[in-house]
Amino acid sequence: MVLKYDLACRFPSDRNTLALDDQFLWGSALMISPVLAEGIIEREIYFPYDAWYDYYTGEPIEWIGDRMTVQAPADTIPLHIRGGHIIPTQGPAMNTLMSRQEPMGVIVAIGLNRKASGDLFWDDGESQDTVEKTTYSMVQYSFVQDKLTVAVNNTSGRLTGMKLSEFEFLGVELKPESILYNGGTIDSYTYDPATLKLTVNLDHNLITGLELKLNKIWYNTVVV
Structure with a gap:
C-alpha cells in the first residue's frame, strides 16, 4: 500500500525536515512539493541528503542536503524521484x-x-x-x-x-x-x-x- 509520509519519517536524523509541512513523500520514491499560494511560479525545496532527480526531465539535483529554488509554473507540480x-x-x-x-x-x-x-x-x-x-x-x-x-x-x-x-x-x-x-x-x-x-x-x-x-x-x- 502506498502511503503519504512526512519527510521527517524517512529522514529522522535530518533536523531540517522536522519543520517541513509543504513537502511530502508518496511512498518511498516520490517527493511532492506543491505550490500553495496563487500566482507563484517558483518555490524553494529542501532536498534531504540522498540522490534526487527531476521527474519531468530526469536531471539530477546537485544541491542535496540543502535548499534549492525550482520553477513551478501553473501546469506543473514540482515532483522529484529519490535515488535507489x-x-x-x-x-x-x-x-x-x-x-x-x-x-x-x-x-x-x-x-x-x-x-x-x-x-x-x-x-x-x-x-x-x-x-x-x-x-x-x-x-x-x-x-x-x-x-x-x-x-x-x-x-x-x-x-x-x-x-x-x-x-x-x-x-x-x-x-x-x-x-x-x-x-x-x-x-x-x-x-x-x-x-x-x-x-x-x-x-x-x-x-x-x-x-x-x-x-x-x-x-x-x-x-x-
Whole structure:
C-alpha cells in the first residue's frame, strides 16, 4: 500500500525536515512539493541528503542536503524521484481500460550506492480478493552492478501481450560503451549528456522478464 509520509519519517536524523509541512513523500520514491499560494511560479525545496532527480526531465539535483529554488509554473507540480528506486510507468489513454493496454516503461533512479530496486503489482483491475486467490502478477526490478534485472513472479495477472518498451536510467554520467539485452548487443538507445539520462527502447514481452547490462558506465553519484 502506498502511503503519504512526512519527510521527517524517512529522514529522522535530518533536523531540517522536522519543520517541513509543504513537502511530502508518496511512498518511498516520490517527493511532492506543491505550490500553495496563487500566482507563484517558483518555490524553494529542501532536498534531504540522498540522490534526487527531476521527474519531468530526469536531471539530477546537485544541491542535496540543502535548499534549492525550482520553477513551478501553473501546469506543473514540482515532483522529484529519490535515488535507489525503480518506478514502473505507463502512458495515458482516454480511459482506464485503454490505458492498461499501453506499453509499460521503467524509470531507474540510480542511488548513491549505484543500486536501485522496485516492483509492480498487477491484476485485472476488476476482481476482488486477487491476493488471496493469487490471481495477480508481481514484477520485481533490480539494478545492481550496472545490470537491470526484471523478474516476473506468478503469471496469472494478465500480463500476456503486455509490452515493456522504454527504460530510463537517471544519473549516468557518460554514455555506455555498449548495452546487452539478454546477452545480445543492441543499439536502440540514446544518451543525453545535459540531463545524464540514458533511454533504451525495446519491444519486450513483459511476461518473460529480461536482463539489461550497461557496459562501462559512469555515474554522477558517489558510492557510499
